[in-house]
Amino acid sequence: MKGSRKFILLFIVIFTLYVVAELNRPKPLDWSVTLAKADKNPFGGYILFNRLKDIFSASQVKGNIVLEDQVIRGKGLSFNSMKGMVYMDAVINAARKDSVIMSCEAKCLALDITQLFFQLENFDQNTMTDKNVKGKINADIRFKSSWTTDLQINPASAVST
Numbered sequence: 638m639k640g641s642r643k644f645i646l647l648f649i650v651i652f653t654l655y656v657v658a659e660l661n662r663p664k665p666l667d668w669s670v671t672l673a674k675a676d677k678n679p680f681g682g683y684i685l686f687n688r689l690k691d692i693f694s695a696s697q698v699k700g701n702i703v704l705e706d707q708v709i710r711g712k713g714l715s716f717n718s719m720k721g722m723v724y725m726d727a728v729i730n731a732a733r734k735d736s737v738i739m740s741c742e743a744k745c746l747a748l749d750i751t752q753l754f755f756q757l758e759n760f761d762q763n764t765m766t767d768k769n770v771k772g773k774i775n776a777d778i779r780f781k782s783s784w785t786t787d788l789q790i791n792p793a794s795a796v797s798t
Contacts, residue, residue: 707732721748740781
């Protein structure tokens with residue numbers, strides 16, 4: 638009888654430890670690309686939407702942005718930034734299972750090059766930086782690229798004119 642009590646007590650202790658471990662187990666990460674502003678998963682938009690003002694400075698932002706079926710479309714976007722003006726249409730398509738397609742057409746007018754380099758973190762290079770460029774730039778930009786679902790660019794897919 639004493640042996641079975643010890644066995645039952647040992648079973649209860651092990652079972653209790655198992656239940657506690659299961660209740661405290663971290664939830665698995667959802668790696669799907671949602672781009673939704675409320676999603677806190679690695680490829681959700683929560684941090685971007687809440688920290689965008691710290692990364693990118695713009696005013697008088699206008700346009701129409703629609704998120705539908707994993708596709709974000711920005712039509713007629715315009716904003717003041719870098720002491721100039723930007724007009725843009727853009728699409729981020731995450732509906733495909735194998736890739737994310739990003740494209741935009743933009744017209745930039747009188748952008749301050751020093752601020753452009755500063756806000757874009759010197760394009761991740763050290764040769765020409767915001768410390769040694771100055772002036773204004775006007776540009777018409779067309780860009781399209783393909784990215785993996787974990788947002789690694791396919792360099793061969795990047796096309797810009």
